[in-house]
Amino acid sequence: MIISIASGKGGTGKTTISTNLALSIDQKVQLLDCDVEEPNSHLFLNPVIEKKEQVIAPVPEIDLEKCTFCKKCMDICRYGAIAVLKDKVLTFENLCHSCGGCFEVCPENAVMEKERSLGEIEQGSSRGISFIHGRLEVGQVMPPPIIKKVRSLTDPDLVTIIDAPPGTSCPVIAAMNGADFVLLVTEPTPFGLHDLKLAVETVRILDIPHGLVINRAGLGNDDVKIYAEKENIPILMEIPFDKEIARIYSNGQMVVDKLPEYKLKFQDLFRKIEQLVEKGGQNT
Amino acid sequence: MRELVILSGKGGTGKTTITAAFASLAESMIFCDADVDAADLHLILEPDFKQLSDFIGGNEAVINPDKCTQCGRCLEVCRFDAVRFDADTNTYEVDPIECEGCGVCFDLCPEQAIDFPETICGQWYISNTRFGPMVHARLGIAQENSGKLVALVRQEAREIAKDKNLDLILTDGPPGIGCPVIASIGQATAILIIAEPTVSGIHDLERVGQLSKHFNIPAMVCINKYDLNPDQTKKIEDLAKENGIAIVGRVSFDQTFTEAMIQAKTIFEYNENSQASIEIRQVWDNILSLPEFKNPVTNNIMQHL
Numbered sequence: 208m209i210i211s212i213a214s215g216k217g218g219t220g221k222t223t224i225s226t227n228l229a230l231s232i233d234q235k236v237q238l239l240d241c242d243v244e245e246p247n248s249h250l251f252l253n254p255v256i257e258k259k260e261q262v263i264a265p266v267p268e269i270d271l272e273k274c275t276f277c278k279k280c281m282d283i284c285r286y287g288a289i290a291v292l293k294d295k296v297l298t299f300e301n302l303c304h305s306c307g308g309c310f311e312v313c314p315e316n317a318v319m320e321k322e323r324s325l326g327e328i329e330q331g332s333s334r335g336i337s338f339i340h341g342r343l344e345v346g347q348v349m350p351p352p353i354i355k356k357v358r359s360l361t362d363p364d365l366v367t368i369i370d371a372p373p374g375t376s377c378p379v380i381a382a383m384n385g386a387d388f389v390l391l392v393t394e395p396t397p398f399g400l401h402d403l404k405l406a407v408e409t410v411r412i413l414d415i416p417h418g419l420v421i422n423r424a425g426l427g428n429d430d431v432k433i434y435a436e437k438e439n440i441p442i443l444m445e446i447p448f449d450k451e452i453a454r455i456y457s458n459g460q461m462v463v464d465k466l467p468e469y470k471l472k473f474q475d476l477f478r479k480i481e482q483l484v485e486k487g488g489q490n491t
Numbered sequence: 492m493r494e495l496v497i498l499s500g501k502g503g504t505g506k507t508t509i510t511a512a513f514a515s516l517a518e519s520m521i522f523c524d525a526d527v528d529a530a531d532l533h534l535i536l537e538p539d540f541k542q543l544s545d546f547i548g549g550n551e552a553v554i555n556p557d558k559c560t561q562c563g564r565c566l567e568v569c570r571f572d573a574v575r576f577d578a579d580t581n582t583y584e585v586d587p588i589e590c591e592g593c594g595v596c597f598d599l600c601p602e603q604a605i606d607f608p609e610t611i612c613g614q615w616y617i618s619n620t621r622f623g624p625m626v627h628a629r630l631g632i633a634q635e636n637s638g639k640l641v642a643l644v645r646q647e648a649r650e651i652a653k654d655k656n657l658d659l660i661l662t663d664g665p666p667g668i669g670c671p672v673i674a675s676i677g678q679a680t681a682i683l684i685i686a687e688p689t690v691s692g693i694h695d696l697e698r699v700g701q702l703s704k705h706f707n708i709p710a711m712v713c714i715n716k717y718d719l720n721p722d723q724t725k726k727i728e729d730l731a732k733e734n735g736i737a738i739v740g741r742v743s744f745d746q747t748f749t750e751a752m753i754q755a756k757t758i759f760e761y762n763e764n765s766q767a768s769i770e771i772r773q774v775w776d777n778i779l780s781l782p783e784f785k786n787p788v789t790n791n792i793m794q795h796l
Contacts, residue, residue, distance in 0.1 A: 215529050217502005217666040222691065244667035245500050245698060247691040285549075285594050306593030307570045345701040348638065348670040373502040373666050374528035376630055376637045380588060397752050398507065402529040408632045413588070427749050450719070450744075457720040459690035 215402030217373035231473035240340035254333035273317035280309035416487035500695030502666035515759035538618030548612025558604035688723035740774035
């Protein structure tokens with residue numbers, strides 16, 4: 208089973224939920240941190256890293272001996288990553304989306320694939336959890352290939368928990384698509400509600416069963432609850448607004464270690480998710 | 492004309508509430524919401540959505556079943572796994588969510604059986620607020636090209652600032668360090684990083700700091716909720732010093748922010764004497780007197796989209 212933890216708004220508690228949930232359930236768990244721009248799960252789980260791997264993308268390199276300056280590569284590139292001049296060809300790696308059009312279209316086989324590093328993936332383990340995360344190289348612009356690479360390591364025999372990035376665009380889709388369940392995390396404030404609505408639209412487009420965790424409950428107002436009821440989105444857990452929890456988090460500690468009563472609450476959350484996934488399976 | 496971009500790396504550290512607070516302090520300013528994925532600044536500034544335009548973000552491949560001969564060339568050339576073959580019906584289809592809009596299948600289909608229409612990926616707006624003009628946008632759900640939309644709203648903001656002779660563009664940036672963030676900092680005067688004193692906050696601050704160095708844009712840091720963890724606050728200050736990032740102040744963990752947000756007010760409109768209000772006023776004064784911001788060096792970096 209794949210559970211993706213997402214939110215729309217950043218800083219609502221995705222990483223807190225992902226890591227504490229992973230540590231609480233009595234099954235073999237795999238945690239995939241797919242917030243590759245700002246991965247944080249490792250700061251709480253402190254995994255022992257056993258394997259590292261570069262994530263690379265092909266970019267063009269032109270063999271000027273073969274090139275006839277026909278400009279077909281420039282014409283097919285929709286990202287402006289190739290400029291064919293009179294007697295030379297310029298390539299702009301940072302604009303390239305690695306679509307492969309230039310390699311395909313060149314009649315002279317003059318476009319060669321060169322590797323560009325987008326970031327890296329690390330695999331390891333922590334306290335019985337199999338841990339994998341990706342990290343975008345600073346200055347690079349394309350998280351989805353790294354997210355896809357992390358997700359390619361999904362082990363179907365384990366419960367997979369995905370810590371997704373904030374937002375609603377391509378990196379979030381890459382971290383949610385194909386999940387059995389999306390757990391949305393929000394805080395009960397106007398910003399939290401506004402971005403929750405966007406996140407709900409996103410999971411509905413992907414047609415994935417979903418539920419809600421309200422973090423920092425009691426901080427703002429009841430509008431998130433009213434919205435969830437109206438939209439029939441089950442509220443699976445509420446974590447009260449508590450400065451002690453904020454402090455535990457700020458030190459990189461786990462809530463379930465410091466406040467053990469939360470372990471049962473996270474186990475309960477997991478049971479509710481399992482039930483909803485089962486029910487969703489019956490409906491389709 | 493100067494542009495201050497508010498970033499954080501980590502989401503939810505207070506970028507938007509602090510940007511909105513600055514609105515109450517500055518004169519002759521235009522706002523730009525560059526968090527086009529999950530924009531929130533409008534919830535406080537309440538713009539009038541005066542002018543709406545579609546954002547044509549790119550194109551999307553669509554296979555025309557009447558012309559398709561099932562040769563499979565599109566599936567072969569697509570590097571984004573966006574082409575699906577359904578063996579039951581013997582048809583090829585493009586998954587619009589996976590389609591990157593590169594057009595390679597459209598160009599290489601031997602039967603010209605693929606259409607490549609432009610797609611509207613969102614909307615962008617020019618508005619008025621009670622604090623001044625604002626340019627903002629909404630990227631469609633699950634859409635690509637957020638960087639392009641960010642570049643567009645910033646370009647519009649710059650033109651309006653020029654026309655109206657406004658001295659300052661205040662840009663509320665997106666979280667992360669990827670495509671939309673890089674699009675939000677090109678040619679900016681300075682970056683203000685809102686950091687929180689948590690292990691994640693520090694980790695993410697480091698990466699934004701590296702980004703500002705990579706693109707050679709001066710960075711300064713404001714520590715929000717600093718009293719939550721004084722030890723981590725100290726670490727941020729040490730880290731900033733080591734990396735040549737100016738510290739422009741500390742803001743307390745203050746629930747007044749949330750109370751103000753619920754009433755769609757800036758913290759100054761809600762309670763100008765709250766602890767956080769007093770601290771933010773100091774932060775603003777520090778920013779304005781910082782040499783990098785007072786006498787900016789023009790940056791000229793390539794726009795990465």
